[in-house]
Amino acid sequence: MNGREQLIAIKAILWKEVLRFSRLWVQTILPPMISTALYFVIFGRLIGSQIHDLNGFHYMDYIVPGLILMAVITNSYGNVVASFYSSKFQRHIEEMLVSPLPNYLIMIGFVGGGLARGIAVGGAVTLVSLFFTVIPLHNLFIAISVLLLTSTLFSLAGLINAIYATSFDDITVIPTFVLTPLTYLGGVFYTVTMLPPFWQHISMANPILYMVNAFRYGLLGVSDVNLNVAFIAIIAFNVVFFWYALNLLNRGYGVRT
Amino acid sequence: MPTALSIQNLSKVYQNGVIALQGIDLTVEQGDFFALLGPNGAGKSTTIGIISSLVNKSAGKVAVFGHDLDHDLAAAKASIGLVPQEYNFNQFEPVIEILASQAGYYGIPRPLALERAELYLNQLGLWDKRLEHARNLSGGMKRRLMIARALVHEPRLLILDEPTAGVDIEIRHSMWNFLREINEAGTTIILTTHYLEEAEQLCRNIAIINNGRIVENTSMRELLSRMDTHTLVLDLLHPLAQAPALPGFSTSLPDEHTLEVVVSGHSSITQLFMALALQNIEIGSLRNKTNRLEELFIRLIGNKGEDA
Ligand SMILES: Nc1ncnc2c1ncn2[C@@H]1O[C@H](COP(=O)(O)OP(=O)(O)OP(=O)(O)O)[C@@H](O)[C@H]1O
Ligand SMILES: [Mg+2]
Numbered sequence: 001m002n003g004r005e006q007l008i009a010i011k012a013i014l015w016k017e018v019l020r021f022s023r024l025w026v027q028t029i030l031p032p033m034i035s036t037a038l039y040f041v042i043f044g045r046l047i048g049s050q051i052h053d054l055n056g057f058h059y060m061d062y063i064v065p066g067l068i069l070m071a072v073i074t075n076s077y078g079n080v081v082a083s084f085y086s087s088k089f090q091r092h093i094e095e096m097l098v099s100p101l102p103n104y105l106i107m108i109g110f111v112g113g114g115l116a117r118g119i120a121v122g123g124a125v126t127l128v129s130l131f132f133t134v135i136p137l138h139n140l141f142i143a144i145s146v147l148l149l150t151s152t153l154f155s156l157a158g159l160i161n162a163i164y165a166t167s168f169d170d171i172t173v174i175p176t177f178v179l180t181p182l183t184y185l186g187g188v189f190y191t192v193t194m195l196p197p198f199w200q201h202i203s204m205a206n207p208i209l210y211m212v213n214a215f216r217y218g219l220l221g222v223s224d225v226n227l228n229v230a231f232i233a234i235i236a237f238n239v240v241f242f243w244y245a246l247n248l249l250n251r252g253y254g255v256r257t
Numbered sequence: 258m259p260t261a262l263s264i265q266n267l268s269k270v271y272q273n274g275v276i277a278l279q280g281i282d283l284t285v286e287q288g289d290f291f292a293l294l295g296p297n298g299a300g301k302s303t304t305i306g307i308i309s310s311l312v313n314k315s316a317g318k319v320a321v322f323g324h325d326l327d328h329d330l331a332a333a334k335a336s337i338g339l340v341p342q343e344y345n346f347n348q349f350e351p352v353i354e355i356l357a358s359q360a361g362y363y364g365i366p367r368p369l370a371l372e373r374a375e376l377y378l379n380q381l382g383l384w385d386k387r388l389e390h391a392r393n394l395s396g397g398m399k400r401r402l403m404i405a406r407a408l409v410h411e412p413r414l415l416i417l418d419e420p421t422a423g424v425d426i427e428i429r430h431s432m433w434n435f436l437r438e439i440n441e442a443g444t445t446i447i448l449t450t451h452y453l454e455e456a457e458q459l460c461r462n463i464a465i466i467n468n469g470r471i472v473e474n475t476s477m478r479e480l481l482s483r484m485d486t487h488t489l490v491l492d493l494l495h496p497l498a499q500a501p502a503l504p505g506f507s508t509s510l511p512d513e514h515t516l517e518v519v520v521s522g523h524s525s526i527t528q529l530f531m532a533l534a535l536q537n538i539e540i541g542s543l544r545n546k547t548n549r550l551e552e553l554f555i556r557l558i559g560n561k562g563e564d565a
Contacts, residue, residue, distance in 0.1 A: 015358070100363060
């Protein structure tokens with residue numbers, strides 16, 4: 001396929017992916033908006049008022065960046081894992097497999113869908129937050145690039161999960177038992193300096209901690225981790241996951257017999 | 258001019274150890290209407306899966322219009338349209354979108370894709386259903402939708418894996434006409450079917466596969482001419498007590514109103530009727546006991562299947 005044809009093909013996949021989650025907006029866009037509103041009521045008003053400031057920010061304002069990123073992570077992952085797995089399950093992935101689409105375009109298409117969902121949900125959650133508080137913007141470039149890189153990374157992770165999945169259970173196991181704990185322990189609701197030293201060290205092995213803090217830096221200008229380390233880590237994870245997912249697709253893992 | 262399809266020594270062992278293909282060779286010329294026949298589990302869908310790269314081959318070579326699958330996969334894929342045996346739609350996607358996105362995967366711009374979608378949906382009688390979700394179509398409509406989907410990128414080789422399974426007679430006949438037309442317009446067609454009459458009606462060349470081996474590969478005409486005997490079933494107007502002796506023909510009487518006569522390739526049916534008239538046996542109607550191809554098919558599968 002020449003460049004123009006590839007562009008058309010990518011657009012076709014993206015269009016389909018965006019249409020899918022837009023059609024299902026009650027399942028895809030609305031829930032994170034509602035849970036964010038609940039977080040604001042509970043942590044902002046009820047509990048947050050009892051908690052002292054963190055790094056000079058009201059508790060609620062401190063956790064806003066983490067809440068946004070958490071929604072981005074869950075939704076990027078969820079979009080790709082569900083979409084790719086269902087295309088395997090209903091077998092319409094074959095529509096792509098018989099076409100001359102190269103595998104990297106299939107991958108970019110699905111990951112682009114996850115990214116679109118991540119951005120849509122991130123935007124929706126930010127809007128909800130703006131009803132409750134003012135979100136400062138310390139560094140737009142850092143905030144945006146962390147958001148996009150994180151969304152891409154978890155889209156890739158969702159894709160890998162879906163490629164390996166052979167049942168609907170397989171696509172809920174990782175989000176429930178790995179993703180959610182890592183996110184909750186990734187410094188969304190606290191600063192790691194509150195933890196005993198042992199747990200601070202353990203937390204440093206959690207990649208999500210770096211993303212949450214880098215994003216928090218973009219908005220609030222405060223971070224528990226070194227930004228350079230955070231960026232290098234996020235980019236490195238992206239490269240590894242990209243390569244790994246592409247490799248699986250090239251081998252036809254789980255889709256070709 | 259390269260052949261539309263060339264397969265050499267193709268074999269397939271599935272991961273569970275099933276040997277689906279044991280070294281098959283097959284050539285389909287451009288413009289042909291080719292039947293790939295065989296009993297359940299013979300390896301037809303496996304062969305088609307490999308050609309359309311949904312199944313990885315274990316050994317052998319496949320080339321489509323001279324494009325080797327190992328070296329020139331994208332070009333090979335671009336020239337194939339596949340109608341798979343099993344439905345593989347996104348059940349929640351509207352018909353028109355299924356066609357538009359499929360065309361998109363081939364790099365066809367959306368306006369042109371929609372134009373072609375309209376054309377093929379109309380030709381296959383599905384235009385009214387364009388906004389329905391795939392899951393709301395009947396079985397026969399889904400089959401036709403798969404044909405339309407396989408054509409949106411205007412492939413030079415159309416491969417149909419049991420396209421008429423579960424399709425009613427009227428639609429089946431209109432599908433046949435449609436397929437004949439696109440074949441006449443230049444598209445090479447490979448068809449699998451369990452309706453042998455369909456293969457006989459449509460196809461010029463034929464391969465029969467059994468237990469992963471090609472047991473016959475010839476022209477339809479040649480195959481049918483090999484038919485040395487066939488059985489006529491005559492419905493009698495008046496009951497008979499026993500089968501009459503007709504010189505030159507062997508006869509049997511399954512019931513008092515039905516007479517079966519085995520006719521050899523060179524004997525004259527006129528002779529048969531004269532013999533019947535001499536004995537005052539009146540015939541109400543007559544038909545072939547089985548479709549000719551069916552009879553041959555059973556013989557071929559029966560004989561050569563055993564030693565596989
Ligand atoms: N994905 C698979 N994994 C393992 N074995 C398979 C797979 N697909 C097919 N087979 C086996 O390969 C053999 C050939 O199957 P295939 O589907 O090619 O037959 P077919 O000629 O298309 O039959 P049918 O007329 O029933 O469609 C069968 O024994 C089948 O059980
Ligand atoms: Mg089959």
